Amino acid sequence: MNYHLNIINAILLIYEQIVVSEIMYDIAVISGDGIGREVMSACEYLLDKLDLKLSFKYGEAGFDCFNKNGTTLPEETIKLANDSDAVLFGASTSTPGQPSPIINLRKELNVYANIRPIKSYKGINSIHDDIDFVIVRENTEGLYSQAEYGDENKVIAERIITRRASERISKAAFNLCVKRGQSKVTCVHKSNVLKKTDGVFKESFYKIAKEYPQIKTEDFYVDATAMYLITQPQNFDVIVSSNLFGDILSDESAGLVGGLGLAPSGNIGDHNGLFEPVHGSAPDIAGKNIANPCSMILSASMMLDYLGEWEISNDIKGAIEKVISDCKIRTPDLGGDSSTMEVTKAIVKEII
Template identity: 40%
Template sequence: MDGVNATKASVRLGVIDGDGIGPEVVAATRSVVDEAIGAAGLAPVEWVPLPMGHEAIAACGDPLPESTMAALEQLDAWILGPHDNASYPAQVRVAPGGVIRKRLGLYANIRPAAAFAGVRATAPGIDLVIVRENSEGFYADRNMFAGSGEFRPTADVAMAVAVVTRQACERIAHQALRLARSRRRQVTVVHKANVLPMTTGLFRDVCYEVAAQYPDVRVDDEHVDAMAAHLVRAPGDYDVIVTENLFGDILSDLAGELAGSLGMAASLNCSEHKAMAQAVHGAAPGLAGHNRANPAALQLSAAMLLRWLAVRDDDAGLRDAADRIDRAVAATFAAGIATADLGGLASTSEFTEQVSARVHRR
């Protein structure tokens, strides 16, 4: 092997299969990661399997057992398969991904959207990253210390609290601006300050304050409704987009579809100390067990996870492994190999075999 770091200790990664197509795309991702780690000359990954979702409900009545959370607290990085909390019993209908993000402080959600050669994209010129604040905003499951930020004072009235803090705005702005320095040095702040001046206005203003520390990065801003229109009309005009939780969730789904399909929309949830690879798409229970799901999104998310570790630890071997996965997925698409959601004929396992073969190529 032509690896660059063969003597480094094994990387230890948590792995959570999830629900629906989760076990299939997670297995496909592990396979590709193992191939890339080996091709980079690194010791094999030490995988730490952890239960979540229907598997955990069947075993202990809890979709996110405390034993899983305790294990994640001891890990720096892990892969999370999609979950289907809408199908959980009413008494345990928790969204595990949101709980993990909140409990472990994964405040940044990094979601790239780029068109691939060989994939028919609505916006073939798209190549951007949405940096989504992950810890507060309008998301009722994570914007309060205890309880929910959404409530009903009467049977006919529903209310929600939005939370925006200077600390959260500052740290997500730094994430976006640092990322822009590695790309085209352009950041667009997305808000709705014309009707939400105190909350999203604070987000916009703090982002500009932080931007003063990055004079080499050009910064502008857009209202979220205008931003949605601009993404459809001229996505190539944008590089890094930073926004609050709800807006980031919506815009990143739009960007993923413009790039071709949510089946290849990757994301990384992270802080300075921990990171979680999680595809943007859901559990698609109707596809489960049919070997038809697109594993590319989670495979690309795993590459982001390895790159996060590489940057944190200044590890050239992990960077090489991440680059190999990115190149292999892109080369597989370019060869016309794709799953059904992209108009292709490949099964989950066939697509994965093709990617795994290509991680060994320079």
């Protein structure tokens, strides 16, 4: 009897594994403008080579979309993103007088935590070779609320900071610290000047910290943090900050490890995930097939983590590390002369 039960259980386990491997993921693809299209095309090429079932569905956003449709972010694109298992976004060119499509899409999806990993790679010349931290940036308010008004003589931008959003992003930072197996979360603010808004942010951070007694905490002013990122970046594990500060510090941090071409990001909420390279649309090099695809591909790796495909995600990250450390096939931003697709194909070769 036990023998037959064991056989049945084994069959059920095999069936369960087969069902899991047959999961079809609906991925919304929004290439945007400039090199966003080129790196997205490279990313799709790589994802097509993986042992995954992905259904790509396409939406429009950005400058060219505005010229075509009269809006930088059509309702159809928002619906597509909301109905998908995850979203891949390339890059968009700013449209004068129009709202940012990526900022608005983040708000529409309520992806309140912008996650930007910063990691040093062998073969990249930098002062520090032991960098491995992440910046967690509040994604829905702050100065990026886009609440501006005034006239030609005086313009005012509202900086909106709420306890709810500050506590929520602090909790996300602490949870990520636990997930990464690290030991410290640093709060970045400017409460000596912005006493009320950043006062709320700092207070919220330390309120949530009480729920994680095993995690060390510290806080620095944003200007001091900018210096510490240059002089002692290896001392950070997880940094949490408001929208504008987090954006600026993450670009600075990318410069420590090879530039924006190696800087991925994920925007995570309770029900949605949006993944994009940190870089912009770079119109100066668009169409030349020399954009570094690694940031986009690493963002796709973050997407696979989000979907629970950890093994394949790790394979992608390992392949990128191998290609970079070999120093043979690199795009111009890393000192090489390879094309976007040459780098992508080299990464694929390391995976398969």
